[in-house]
Amino acid sequence: MNNPFNPSFGRIPEIFLNRGQLIDEVTDELENPNSPYKISIVYGTRGVGKTTFLTEVGRKIKEKDNWIVVNLAMESNLLATLIDNLYINSSSKLKKILQSIDGLSFSAFGLELSTQIKHTLSTYQGILTQMLSQLRKEGIKVLITIDEVKSTKELKNFASYYQLLNREDFPVALMMTGLPENISELQNEDVMTFLLRGKRIALSSLNLSQIEYSYQTVFNAGNYEIAPNILHKMAIMTKGYSYAFQLLGYLVWNGAKDKKVINQEIIDKIMPEYLLELDQNAYTKIFDSLSKQDKNFLYAMAQSDKNHVQIKEIREKLQRPSNFVANYRRRLLDDQVIQATSYGEVAFILPYFKDYVLKQYQFEQELE
Known part of the structure; x- marks a missing residue:
């Protein structure tokens, strides 16, 4: 028997701890057109299992006859890739219907446009709308997944188009994963504010x-x-x-x-x-993704001889006012680096991360 554990990032391990109840809740909710899970964001720190969770939801949805699941990669032309994958993942019957769209054909290499049709953003949006309209007539729903999202021009174009689909009530669900800091950046973009209305799924520690x-x-x-x-x-x-x-x-x-x-x-x-x-x-x-003040908070926290550290102790070490310390406490809670253990106390979430922080603090002191 080969080693069944897989510590590689981005690959689905043979052995993993299934968040079964949460996955079932999400897949059931996706059947409801008014569910907040129609737009959902799975977030958590690096290595918490976001890709595995996304893959498992996609696998369960794909088992349903009236769904098509399309997995998009951030590095691709998202709209063009969505067109290709909608066609590839359709049944033979649906492929014939999609082929009937004027000026549109597919080959083994993907989408082919008639010579008079230009490869522009509006062209791709128009094609997608026609394809999704045909799928809706056939009672087909679509789940689009995007792993490890970041703020890019491609994603902004895609998000603008998805907003239009949402307004016109197309049965298209969107599930994305990302690091907490990248998700916060997306939600601060004007074109991305609609994400605030979506369901945020924070992956916590396993049992x-x-x-x-x-x-x-x-x-x-x-x-x-x-x-x-x-x-x-x-x-x-x-x-x-x-x-x-x-x-x-x-x-x-x-x-x-x-x-x-x-x-x-x-x-x-x-x-x-x-x-x-x-x-x-x-x-x-x-x-490395943390700010200097985030790190100073962690340095002060790690120097405590207690595992559950009082905010008062951190504030005294930093010699900063309460509102300053509260701001960075909230940031680190959102980034899932620390957790609140009881009123006025915090602890490190990750194993041996306190030791890592102390080592970084020692390096910093010796280099000054």
């Missing part, structure tokens, strides 16, 4: 009991011997972070494959690589 059970199931299937206390420790080591779940499982599987025994010795053996991979593949990118 630790579910992680423990999943590790037990997978390692038992691979004929590994692992004690309950080690299973519990591994779950705690992930703190519910989806990427950490994959990474730790992957490293432990490989580290114990010779004797098929997972014990404290194996955990100690893989620990340096586990921390290094978290730092290099996730934490450096997360930390």
Whole structure:
């Protein structure tokens, strides 16, 4: 049995913890034309499982006979790619109907326009409207997914067109994923303000009991011997972070494959690589995206000897007024770097992120 864990970003792992209840809620809501989920934004920090969630929703919707699912990539011409994929994912009957649109034909290479038709934004919008009108007559609904959105000219053009579809009540749903800071940037764009009316889906930490059970199931299937206390420790080591779940499982599987025994010795053996991979593949990118004042807040927070840190203590270390500290607390909560644990207290969400922040603070002090 090959290692079933996959810590690679952007790929759907063989073993993952399904947010089943939330996925079912979203797919059921998409059947309702008045549902807020018609426009939905899945957001969370790097490695939290946004792509997996989007893929699972798309897979479940695709199983329905009256739906077409189109997955768009940010790097593409979104409108042209949407036209091609609507045709490719249509049934034979629907393909014939779409081929009947004047001046429009498809080949193995995608959309072909008559020589008298120019490749312009308005042309693509006109073609899409005709295609979607035909699909609506046939009772077909469309789900468009876009992973890791950013503010680009292409996305703005697409968003403007989607607003028109929404006004004319086309049965076209839009689901996007993105990092918290990119989603905030989109919603501050004039053409994107309609996104504020959409449903925001924040992916939170995974359930630790579910992680423990999943590790037990997978390692038992691979004929590994692992004690309950080690299973519990591994779950705690992930703190519910989806990427950490994959990474730790992957490293432990490989580290114990010779004797098929997972014990404290194996955990100690893989620990340096586990921390290094978290730092290099996730934490450096997360930390670099923060502002200087965000980082100062985290530096002050990390220097506390408590896991649950009082805002009062952070304010005293920063020597800043309450409204200043409250602003950066809110920013870091939105970015899913910290969490509120009780009134007036916060804690780090990600495993060993406090250690990473302290290390960055030490580097900064030594370089001054």
